[in-house]
């Protein structure tokens with residue numbers, strides 16, 4: 376597999392500590408059909424992985440320091456309840472976020488990937504947020520904000536696909552494949568949030 | 579307002595029969611910020627409305643007859659439990675779907691729009707699916723499939739933005755604004771599904 380750096384604190388892809396997904400591989404297949412994935416999309420996700428490999432730090436910084444940090448209702452999720460920054464929390468989760476860009480583009484979407492989708496989702500919910508980095512912050516990132524923010528991620532990642540001299544048509548194809556993966560991943564986060572919210576009053 | 583035809587069965591936008599949204603206007607503002615809406619996006623949504631106005635029938639036919647109809651796990655939601663077609667159900671909900679394209683592009687995103695988002699969402703859930711057209715079909719369209727299918731809608735609508743001779747750059751801007759609206763709308767459907775699922779065992 377492709378890795379952004381040797382040791383990523385809290386990154387547990389493929390490890391036995393990651394619970395099996397409540398979504399089955401058969402359901403994943405159905406969702407891939409619903410999202411319209413084609414063989415071409417898989418090829419262009421792989422190409423996107425090559426193109427983004429040395430840009431993940433810039434991208435994640437743009438998203439988290441450049442955009443989220445200046446939107447109070449989003450920034451608070453990486454801060455203490457009093458609103459103070461928690462630099463280690465941001466630094467460590469930024470590394471995992473960077474690795475996720477590569478995983479999105481280069482991993483086979485198999486059982487391990489499915490399990491880790493659920494893990495990433497619940498790390499945004501009251502079930503597991505803050506635990507990986509042992510911090511004191513908001514208890515949950517609302518799923519609605521996450522789905523809305525995907526629009527920003529999709530918009531702002533596009534120039535990075537163009538940064539290595541690929542044709543406009545190939546940039547479009549990489550972006551299309553990326554956008555499909557985002558919808559698929561959001562679709563997979565839904566049941567994790569449903570479960571997290573069933574026994575709580577969080578939105 | 580712009581209307582695709584004079585009388586749309588079951589279309590209740592702005593009517594007193596539509597329940598007030600559980601999402602407040604302040605929360606809608608936050609979500610618009612999360613999705614990165616700019617003044618330019620609103621302008622290009624309006625332009626998209628002009629461009630799509632006489633193409634809504636073709637678009638909805640492509641989505642529902644051209645794509646969904648050939649995907650069994652999606653097609654069943656417009657059929658009887660035995661899998662038989664229900665032509666009136668498809669025809670009537672197609673008209674409302676067409677009108678929704680125009681509403682997405684031309685309506686102000688105000689209290690009426692917010693309320694009708696919730697209404698459209700619950701018409702996909704066990705709370706209200708099938709009631710508007712008084713039919714016997716599946717009880718709920720899973721939110722995961724809906725979020726995944728947005729990728730297909732975003733992909734396939736793009737050529738329609740280009741059908742009236744606008745520059746490639748303007749087509750991109752219309753598409754970007756459309757995609758932001760889709761994420762915003764999906765974000766708004768989440769709480770409706772959370773509520774629908776809280777007291778049921780539907781996914």
Ligand code: HEM
Pocket residue numbers: 385386443449450452453468471472475495498499503504505506507508516520521522524525528557560612
């Ligand atoms: C409203 C926008 C978002 C906010 C405020 C946000 C916030 C956060 C926070 C606070 C963490 C650390 C979680 C923890 O305590 O373990 C995190 C981790 C992460 N986020 Fe998000 N997130 C947002 C949207 C997204 C989206 C749309 C994606 C991808 C589709 C994403 C992917 C990730 C990944 C991959 C990690 C690392 C997972 C891990 O902790 O191992 N986030 N995010």
Ligand code: HEM
Pocket residue numbers: 409588589646652653655656671674675678698701702706707708709710711719723724725727728731760763
């Ligand atoms: C998995 C994909 C989808 C399926 C199978 C599906 C199915 C349906 C069905 C069965 C109805 C009739 C609902 C009723 O009984 O009243 C309907 C209506 C509608 N759908 Fe969907 N839908 C899907 C995705 C979407 C998406 C992504 C949107 C927009 C973001 C959307 C917008 C609408 C609208 C505007 C209507 C008319 C609402 C009304 O009934 O007044 N649908 N859909």
